[in-house]
Amino acid sequence: MKVLVRIPKKQVYEFPGRRPVLWVLKQLGVNPETVIVIRGDELLTNDEMLGPDDEIEVRPAISGG
């Protein structure tokens, strides 16, 4: 699966196999409380299973203004 990350800088990661969203966030070292996970126009919860063809975005939900 392809994972677009925006924090701390824009970067694309690839992970093999089928994994839940929470596993991906752990690999990235991201606190699930601080992000939303987007696939196309839908939001994913942490237990959602991702397949090899999935492309998701891990978008920061925390701003400091």
Place this chain on the structure above:
Amino acid sequence: MRCIKCRGKAAVDIRRHNSAFCAEHFLEYFENQVRRAIDEEEMFGAQDRVLVAVSGGKDSLALWDVLLRLGYQADGLYVDLGIGEYSEESKRLTQVFAEARGAALHVATVADDFGSNVPDLARAVRRPPCAACGTTKRYTFNRTARRLGYDVLATGHNLDDEAAALLGNLLHWNMEYLARQAPSLPAGNGLVRKVKPLYRVGERETASYAVLRGIDYMVDECPNAEGNQQLLYKEALNHLERQSPGTKHALYFGFLERGRPRFESPEAPPLRACDECGEPTTAVVCSQCRLVARAHAALERMELRAAAGRE
């Protein structure tokens, strides 16, 4: 994970409420939370003219969207801080949002109003950009709302913002701020009523709302925000929240119910009109006029030194 309302596939989980919702029922939950905040705090009614302070970010655009959907008379105010491409893009996104909804948007440009943009003001007085930015925005919000005759100013502060601000105020025992920190502050002495209708919803929820509504918002963080104190407090609270869901809610709502009354003082410093601009202040000259005067004096000195160096 299943929606607690319809058992359909969940789109958003809210651990502090031990809940999850599908997209449709999350939007319903979100609007209900905002409606409840407005009603319980008596923020404004259908007849009031509301000015929404919009930055182009998820919170303020989500707030403006909800208020319009709930049928309130809500116009926008964008303050152009002059932070390069960041300001240009966030202004564009705000304008696109307003045009798509046929909503009125006012734009105040800091460089036009004060002779310099926020980064230059901050650099000149050697203050952190966020401090100069906060002072300038608060001043512009109040002055614009008053001049244009709005009944109330609404900002997009959410539960995470309020909990982080509270943590900062507690860590430094800022008694005056603790006395004033509230979802709704009354008008008086030249100050317009200020309200925070998103105080019941978390930051992940406002981001989720914006995405599910298809709102194109400014995702990138302000280039000046890196390392600021509020982000540090949010990080600490989110670390706690991960281990113990509901920590932020317990901190802030516990403060509102049990803590804040203990900080309220009948001897709040009296407000008067600033000698320079007439805006409300506790001093002879308001903090914004002092900031601008100090910055321009410093910029003049810099120019003189540069000219002397050229001779």
